[in-house]
Amino acid sequence: MTTHRRLGTAAMLVAALVLGACGRDSGGGGDAAQPVAEGKATGEITVWAMGTEGEKLGAFAQEFMAENPDAKVNVTAVPWDAAHQKIASAIAGKQTPDVSMLGTTWMGEFAKTGALDPTPEGTVARGDFFPGAWDTTVVDGTSYGVPWYVETRLIYYRKDLAAKAGVSAPTTWDELKSFATAMRDKGGTKWGMNLQPGGTGSWQSFMPFAWSNGAGLADGDAFTLDSPQMTEALAYYQSFFTEKLSPPTDLSLQGALEQSFINGSLAAFISGPWHVSLLTDQGGAAFKEKFAVTAMPRKQSATSFVGGSDLAVFKDAKNRDGAWKFVSWLSRPEVQIKWYQTVSDLPAVQGAWSDPTLSGDPILATFGEQLKDAKSPPAIPTWEQVAAVIDGEVEKVAKSGTDPAAAAKAMQQRASGIGTGA
Amino acid sequence: MRRRDLVARVGLYVVLGAGLLVVVGPFLWAVLSSVKPEAEIRRIPATWWPEVFTLDNYRELLSRLDFPQAFANSAIVAVLTTLGNLAFCSLLGYALAKLRFPGKRALFLVVLGTLMVPSMVTFVPQFVMVSNLGLVNSYGGLILPFLATPFGVFLMRQYLLSVPDELIEAARVDGAGELRIFARVVLPLCGPALATLTILTFLASWNNFLWPLVVATTEDRYTLPVALALYSVGQNRIDYGLVLAGAVAVLLPVVIVFVLLQRHFLRGIATTGLK
Known part of the structure; x- marks a missing residue:
């Protein structure tokens, strides 16, 4: 008994120390900027x-x-x-x-x-x-x-294989789908387009589609993750996996993204400017002639991250x-x-x-x-947690065929539980 | 040797060899790959022996970092932390195992209690304390919080329980004071436990990343793991060549310490649990 009580006291002491240290007054909002x-x-x-x-x-x-x-x-x-x-x-x-x-x-x-x-x-x-x-x-x-x-983020694609498949850079959602299909069926690639099938940071791959479809993450202090536009974007994203256009395992996690793109088994992927040097480093200087970048495809808008x-x-x-x-x-x-x-x-x-x-x-x-048309997530303190929720639902949609509407609803529910920290 | 013995022996070596491959394989690949160019490191299927041998990764590491300074910082911090642990943990362990004083049980429970608090919980409060003491960006701030660890105290106490009381009593009868008993009779018997403590403390201090990262606010106080992390991992891309070369550079001193103390280490681990 005494042992328990002593341990309990020690634990409370530790807890008090921790809480005391976190007691910094939080400001933010309504701060007046002083001139310089x-x-x-x-x-x-x-x-x-x-x-x-x-x-x-x-x-x-x-x-x-x-x-x-x-x-x-x-x-x-x-x-x-x-x-x-x-x-x-x-x-x-x-x-x-x-x-x-x-x-x-x-x-x-x-x-x-x-x-x-x-x-x-x-x-x-x-x-x-x-x-x-x-x-x-x-x-x-x-x-x-x-x-x-x-x-x-832009779409990187193989110029030479696109010519072989008889397609040009996609500019709309429909074109992106037919582009990826043609690259696979006529361009001789295994995968027409790499979309991140879940895992940390897949929201960066998915959100451009949601934004382009008019969906938003939050309106004021309330999340808007279960909008019809969000569901539609999830369904479009999912179709790349059900139609076997996009690999079901994350190529970049295996470090295989660049190599697959260079050896021609992958036709296209979405990434940022750093990939230009990664590709020329690994594919040799001549590879620079074989790929090009193009803007995100348009739905209501053509928005990227x-x-x-x-x-x-x-x-x-x-x-x-x-x-x-x-x-x-x-x-x-x-x-x-x-x-x-x-x-x-x-x-x-x-x-x-x-x-x-x-x-x-x-x-x-x-x-x-x-x-000129690129968005970022709202600057809220809980963003990393909400991002993890989106990553998780994107993974379910991409890998296990979860119904997009149910995933959007789950996103909204769990994100609302976390809150915007306001 | 009889035929059946031979078969058994060969079988044993095959199994051990396979185990060794699994354990050493990744390290071997890391060491070999640290002298490959980036494109070859990332190639699939992976290569074992470097097709193109290059020291560029190491050269880049050395030219972009103040390697001697970071190495010296790591060595100073690791050595002083280890010495502190050897001194304080054995003293407290001795007191808890062999001396009689009021509150001894409670003290031991407090030590055990702190052993169970995860270090992430105390991280920020500890930093605030160091900051209030004015020790940010000093060796003091890097070393002081780790001078004695509850695990070390626990390890030494458990080991010291196995030292016979008769030895200590005999020394006391001969008129030796407590410190003299400790230094002349008890410590010489603690070789294996001290070796274990040395390796564990040195390893923990040498590999510590988060604390020195936060406490050191200028680059001339960075320890090796912090300095090595500077340029290998970017916001959106990782330079595997630099990561591997850095890993090898951090690994080497630890391997040397371990090889030197290996015999004691194994004995220490084998006996600490016994009583």
Whole structure:
């Protein structure tokens, strides 16, 4: 008996410690943005950036420091692997840097902790950015950061096999279906189109179809996952699996996506700009002539997914004004082009896309075109959980033939149980 | 040797060989693939022996990272953490196993209790504490929270229970103080347990990723696993060549420590459960 009581006391003590540590007052919403002081940036600006961005940004910022001789930019590179955990802990321990790069789907969660500084008027102009990218920074009507670079999803397809099959790039839903069928039946491929059959992140593969069909994820604080448009999109997605056009196991999980595409057993897949270099690395330079990209097919619209990263300034920043000035500098069109040339990140600022570096490349230009019609999920703190629900239902629809209407209903029910965190 | 013995022996080696292949195979593939170009690593069906031998993965790793600094950080943290555990866990283990004092049972229960709390639960509160102590981005912050572990205390206590009381009493009769008994009589008997504790602590510290990632806020404090993760895994793509080269670089020191202490380690594991 005494043993139990003692253990119980110990457990309660631990619980109290944990709860006490989580007691940070949550703000978010209704934050008023303070203006940034005029003049040049001064003092030390600490920046966290992930992976290659973190590796190159320090040297890249030399030019900013030349313009602002009294400012010093210190960049720490953070591994992508656990960057989310690192930033979450830093917020809890009040050890945040001045500026950090944040994944676009993290904005809702971190803004809700009250740790992010609202974007001040006059630092950047909202209209300069792709609207879908800007939306990733907006939580409850307030912007908490600035898009830094973007990526969107297109259809990669084998040009040479399409010619053999006598089809051209699909532009509508019906054409995409007949395109995939022709590629399989006449183009000699095993699979006409690779759609992700569930698993983590399959919502990114599925949602473009839902958005293109007029379905949305949420309206205000309520999810709208069981709309007829959503059901129709799920049914269309499912048909690629029932008609054996799309492989039932995830090729990319096996690391086989690129190889299947290169050896001609897969005719097409949906992915972002990084696949251009993956394909030419693995298929050889000559393979570049054999594939092309095309925009998402049109239903009501031809909408794709927009991802990438935003830059956010923390409320605890020691050098808030300097931080915003640095963010503002990174958002200049000419700096965005230079940044593209440094690390191949696609500019989030629309004005940068008129530069021949980007507009002169047919593949990049297609990405630029698609970015004008690209959406992101709502910036809500519970998004990762809701995404997991969508991933799960997409998997049931694709793999075990679950009725699309039932899946949409299940999505809505489980997502509503999780809530928007508002 | 009789015929039947020979058959049995051959059979045994076949079974053991198959087991060895399953256990060592993936490691072998990782080591061999770390010297292949990216396209060959991803090829299906996979190749074993590199068709194209290249040290580019290692070269890139070394040129993009401050490898000596990260290695030194890892070594400092792992060695000091291990020394701390050896000292504190054996002291507390000794007290819990052999000394009589009020509250001993309760103390042991607290140790056992903390053993059951998953580390993810205490992660953020622990970071807040380290932050309040002003130890963020210091070796102190990297080492202090791991200087003594409940598992180590438990391990040492269980082992020390098997040391005969008569030895300690004899030393006491001869007039030795408690610390002297501990250092001269008890510790020399703990070889296997200390070796086990050394390996487990060193491994845990060496491989620790999340804590150093969060506590180190500038790259010159990154430990090896954190630094190696920097450029291999991107937002949307993974560079397998870098991942494998990094894995081999992290693995080597651990393999060396294990080989050096292997004999003690096996004995330690075999005896700790016994009483």
